[in-house]
Amino acid sequence: MPVKKPNLTGRFKKGQSGNPKGRPKGSATAQSGSALDIIVNRTLTIRKAGEPQEVSVQEALQHQTYRKAIDGDKPSRREVLKMIRIREAYLHKQGQPTKLQASTRRMEPTDxxxxxxxxxxxxxxxxxxxxxxxxxxxxxxxxxxxxxxxxxxxxxxxxxxxxxxxxxxxxxxxxxxxxxxxxxxxx
Known part of the structure; x- marks a missing residue:
């Protein structure tokens, strides 16, 4: 039985799109974004000094990481230092001076x-x-x-x-x- 060769000529010429008008505006995938974007763009109500305050999920996670770093969690410390390095690099690239405030802490040998x-x-x-x-x-x-x-x-x-x-x-x-x-x- 002879083997048939596949038809290599398609409906469209080479370089011609099968959808010349493109995706319609307002389609579901264009509006929703990724699942992570949907979660990160939400806001949470938290209490700061007893007052309710609206913050983004990203900001809430950063605050939680900062608190854990202060409490001594080593991975959180590394993450906060990474955030600081990224911020410093961005400010340097923008030509802005870094706004880190110097803090001095004395450690007396008798204490x-x-x-x-x-x-x-x-x-x-x-x-x-x-x-x-x-x-x-x-x-x-x-x-x-x-x-x-x-x-x-x-x-x-x-x-x-x-x-x-x-x-x-x-x-x-x-x-x-x-x-x-x-x-x-x-x-």
Missing amino acids: PDNANEAMLILGIASIDEVALEMDDHKPPLKLEPWAVQAALGRRRGGSKLTEKEIREIKRCTRDQDIIRWPRGTDQ
Whole structure:
């Protein structure tokens, strides 16, 4: 049985549109946009300082991300820093000076609360939830194991750790069981 060749000549000549008038104006796809556009363009009513305020979904999400970043959520911090970099690049491209206000915060070596805050911000320590339940006026901290490990790794040629030092390190570390002790330490 002979094989038929397909008809390569179509109804329209090469370069000629099958719909010369195009899509009619006001068609459904042209009006609605993407699903994300529909959601982001909506407004929400939120309360700020007790007063109702209309904001876009995008603005509400940015505020929520900002609040989470302030509370210490690391992915939110990265997202806020990314927003700041994008804004700074845009302002630079527009020839506008950045409007960041310099803020100064003094950290006195004699104020342990400032040191605690710094360790929390840097991720060196975390709040000990168990001890917090017992004494809620001042959050107790536990050192992160990576920070303890880094400190132990920097000890050079010093004397051997005493039993008291080892107990103190264990007491102050969040997950003391994963610490690798230096050679010569009885652990």
